[in-house]
Amino acid sequence: MSTTENTAPAAVAGEKDLSSTTGAAPLNGSEATQRYGPYGGNPMARLHQGDEPRLPAFGGEFQPGLYRPLEHRKFANPAPLGLCAFALTTFVLSAINLDARGISTPNIVVPLALGYGGLVQLLAGMWEMAVGNTFGATALSSYGGFWIAYGILLTPNFKVPEAYAAESDPLAFDSAVGFFLTGWFIFTTILLLCTLRSTVMFFSLFFTLDLAFLFLACGKYAADNGAEGSADGLNKAGGVFGMLAAFLAWYNAFAGIADSSNSFFLVPVFHFPWSEKGREIRIAKTESHTA
Template sequence: MAHVHTGPETRLPAFGGEFQPGLYRSVETRKFANPAPLGLSAFALTTFVLSAVNLNTRGVTVPNIVVPLALGYGGLVQLLAGMWEMAVGNTFGATALSSYGGFWIAYGILLTPNWNILGEGGPYEDPAMGQSALAFFLTGWFIFTTIMLLCTLRSTIMFFMLFFTLDLCFLMLACGTYATSSGAMETSHTLHMAGGGFGMLAAFLAWYNAFAGIADSSNSFFLIPVFHFPWSEKGRENRINTKSERNQA
């Protein structure tokens, strides 16, 4: 019980729709709306489209359709949402949304034909070297996502699962790209399909958390649960309230 919050800071119960698992400024006096659903929605749609390509849905295997989404919605809009998270005092949300916004902008540039970063005649004369370089890029994002994942362990199940599936997505795609650079094409195909599957799950979990942050009694006939971990702030609060109700009964 030594770590139970007893200080004067206001806290928002861990909630995926707020994109913040820990300390947070009071929502009653802030002048900004909650920017998390916007960033989550931008991330979700762009990830959904890329994951559909990674899964070879309807025979589509070329990912360049992602470029406009990566630069505009998943990139610019999510980056703006991250900056607005900074304005409302949410360090986790600002770091995550801004970083993934930067990821999509970088990935959009990577796929832009005029830049020709990985194509024929580009800086990587050896295609295997280009694939290894891309694998380094994806490995770095796997490491970053793992750090973000560790910061969700005291939040909600739906919030944790978003980062867990995204982490596995980056891991599968990185390993698949390493396999491509080594010439193991069958293994590469399997790993990229797995990455597409985990990416699709991450996209729908991002939409789920976005809806949780948008929906309230003024605009929706129902609210969706986010399932607080029993060791989270809200989980402890629920246990205390349940115990008090039983004692009163």
């Protein structure tokens, strides 16, 4: 069977199979491609077809691909709220990971993790769901859940560290936290792959966050192995990348808030050359040189 024939599903999500209800003949490969597009009937891929204007990827919208401009929506842009909630909580935790001013106890993060980075970011993710931003809803809601979980981890009443006291390895809790952070490293890597066609600032946010999770997880494993020196260095490296991620989140949030009505300047987001906007810029430059 040819690949074009494989692109003809019986029905697309949310759309009835007309051939089964009207008695029409099933679609062949070319007809299916014309009807469903070259993506095999992916209902999300069809959203980008038609004459409705679409804007290129933009970190201020927390969108790694084409999206509808705000004037076509009934809701405000929730991305800056979620980005700011993430940024402030990450900034404080990263300062502690860096032992700033000699402070290494992370309990001050608990109220931020539960209230701002957790609850507020989760709410922003739910509003991203309402405006139709799948990426933003997944990312902001998930990281909101991360901060709530991390706040619970640090709350003494839940006695999470004490649960590992009976383990044969007295440092088993460090490896358990390492598993926790490794899972978030994997999740962030998945999101990172979805930003490769967006902007430099959007990609950099997830790249630095991914490295922060990686170094912090490795630091926990090193601590479990008794390598305190290596663990301290890895934690500080995680703090550096976490601090960068915090400021990049604020940068993208400012890009989503600032416009000509409230700011004297706008910040650049630097579209990748292979992105939709990057190709448009290249074509415009080529046409201007040949004109």
